[in-house]
Amino acid sequence: MTLNELTIHGLQDLIRKKEVTSTEIVTDVFKRIDAVEERVRSFTTVMKEQAFEEAKRADEEIRKGTLKPLTGIPVALKDIHCTKGVRTTCGSHILHNFVPPYDGTVVRKLRGEGAVFVGKTNMDEFAMGSSTENSWFGPTCNPWDLERIPGGSSGGSAAALAADECIAATGSDTGGSIRQPAALCGVVGLKPTYGRVSRYGLVAFASSLDQIGPFTKDVEDAAIMMNAIAGYDPMESTSVPMDVPDYRSFIGKDIKGFTVGIPKEYFIEGIDPEVDAAVKRTIQVIEGLGAKSVPISLPHTQYCLAVYYIIAPAEASSNLARYDGVKYGYRSADGRDLMEMYKKTRSQGFGAEVKRRIMIGTYALSSGYYDAYYKKASQVRTLIKRDFQEAFKTCDVILTPTTPTPAFKIGEKMDDPLQMYLSDIFTISTNLAGIPGISVPCGYTQSGLPIGVQFQAGHFEEGKLLQVAHAYERHSGIERRRPKL
Amino acid sequence: MKITKEQVEYVAHLARLEFSEEEKGKFTTQLNNILLYMEKLGEVDTTGVEPETHAIAIQNAFREDVVRESLPHELSLANAPSESGNCYRVPKVIE
Structure with missing residues (x-):
């Protein structure tokens, strides 16, 4: 066992006992990166030099005994967080040379808690995608089967963690971009309540849906990461001024008397039989721990995808208007006047999926179509949110599969956008309702691909999610495997 | 067809x-398929339903109008593709 394979809390114990140093951990992490990165391709930028400098500083703190919750722990950042002095590409040609002059709030907080950054991870361009194939840097491969996708859009973070190229990672989740890759790579991924974590310094995709969250090797680590990143931020007007509980206090609590809702709309035809079986075994485990499962209904589930693919592109078309080749990023040299410069810059700078979504969004917001698309979608969104409000009157958490299938092959869905969109079918509702959701490993297919189960809870109930997810993880009886790389 | 090639151009x-002729054709087909899928929403009765724009009810975030430190000039311009005398430089705007 090398140090890069351990969890945050496992390493913290060793650091506290002065049995390991941050430099030793970082050394193991970079040995692993050197060994596997060429095949997995998790990173857009590796921050080796900075990481060793930060590790040295962390070791100084360790010597002095001034430990913070993440002192010396190597963390990978999705390449969507602005990082001062380190290029932030968002997986796009249009930002390939953008070096932010400031740190986003989550980056600042993690740094403040002592984390050591090892690199920026690959992603679908502007977080638009479910496979990380839409990156200007090329796809990331799933460490469990290099011919398969790691999921997306935060596929680089999920793959880096599954491959033990870091101890924890960050992602952003607009329609499943943390939970879906977590499920497909066999790690834990948490999407917090909208407003729980500041989005300041997060490159915007769909502002009413985007939320930052952690990828970790187990549920306790997710609680540790949430303690570090959650909370109100005066720089972000949608972050909510509410007290943050100690998420670690939910770890180890039993779930006797918990009610777990099982929505019939999430167990449908088309779901992979091995996924279906693994998720149903989860229900049995939970019941064995003294929780009760009840059938529930979320009647507007079938409309989530359509609502999402109007609202998200509409907001994206507006957010991405800023990439015009004037203040930062790529500029085409071909434009003879301003209009031509805009058009050539954007057409050369964006990839196909981003252009497709800008087109859908612009159309949906254009004069004469606004009521039929955007307004209608926003109204159905209200009904989707009400479904959850009703459901949480009868249950504490909701249990569903995270994805309908295990990881698919690279290239399999690239020519059919609608098929690609369908891989997010179980994760999108969470973002539309603004509630938190977590994906936890719940087994493997015959061919050895990871499967994930998703728990959802009411607004600001991340504690409940961690409680049930941890109880399940502890008693699931699933052997811990590592991908053979 | 919900959307024509002319609408795609508009x-x-x-x-x-801007798109090549080939891309325009491909986008027209793909956008039509996607918009056709969106038609599903027509089935839902939304009479009298308020549109949801933010999942969490929040107040407008007012703050005191106080002067704070801002980004230094040279840092603001550090990423500019083209600059000239403390300004961003762009191709000509007026004929």
Whole structure:
């Protein structure tokens, strides 16, 4: 066992006992990166030099005994967080040379808690995608089967963690971009309540849906990461001024008397039989721990995808208007006047999926179509949110599969956008309702691909999610495997 | 067909994008398929339903109008593709 394979809390114990140093951990992490990165391709930028400098500083703190919750722990950042002095590409040609002059709030907080950054991870361009194939840097491969996708859009973070190229990672989740890759790579991924974590310094995709969250090797680590990143931020007007509980206090609590809702709309035809079986075994485990499962209904589930693919592109078309080749990023040299410069810059700078979504969004917001698309979608969104409000009157958490299938092959869905969109079918509702959701490993297919189960809870109930997810993880009886790389 | 090639051209102009003839054809088909899927929403009765724009009810975030430190000039311009005398430089705007 090398140090890069351990969890945050496992390493913290060793650091506290002065049995390991941050430099030793970082050394193991970079040995692993050197060994596997060429095949997995998790990173857009590796921050080796900075990481060793930060590790040295962390070791100084360790010597002095001034430990913070993440002192010396190597963390990978999705390449969507602005990082001062380190290029932030968002997986796009249009930002390939953008070096932010400031740190986003989550980056600042993690740094403040002592984390050591090892690199920026690959992603679908502007977080638009479910496979990380839409990156200007090329796809990331799933460490469990290099011919398969790691999921997306935060596929680089999920793959880096599954491959033990870091101890924890960050992602952003607009329609499943943390939970879906977590499920497909066999790690834990948490999407917090909208407003729980500041989005300041997060490159915007769909502002009413985007939320930052952690990828970790187990549920306790997710609680540790949430303690570090959650909370109100005066720089972000949608972050909510509410007290943050100690998420670690939910770890180890039993779930006797918990009610777990099982929505019939999430167990449908088309779901992979091995996924279906693994998720149903989860229900049995939970019941064995003294929780009760009840059938529930979320009647507007079938409309989530359509609502999402109007609202998200509409907001994206507006957010991405800023990439015009004037203040930062790529500029085409071909434009003879301003209009031509805009058009050539954007057409050369964006990839196909981003252009497709800008087109859908612009159309949906254009004069004469606004009521039929955007307004209608926003109204159905209200009904989707009400479904959850009703459901949480009868249950504490909701249990569903995270994805309908295990990881698919690279290239399999690239020519059919609608098929690609369908891989997010179980994760999108969470973002539309603004509630938190977590994906936890719940087994493997015959061919050895990871499967994930998703728990959802009411607004600001991340504690409940961690409680049930941890109880399940502890008693699931699933052997811990590592991908053979 | 919900959307024609001419509409694709019009929307592309609004979005400040341009496409080759081949791309226009492909986008027209793909956008039609996607918009056809969206038709599903027509089934839902939304009479009297308020549109949801933010999942969490929040107040407008007012703050005191106080002067704070801002980004230094040279850092603001550090990423500029082209600059000239403390300004961003762009191709000519007026004929």
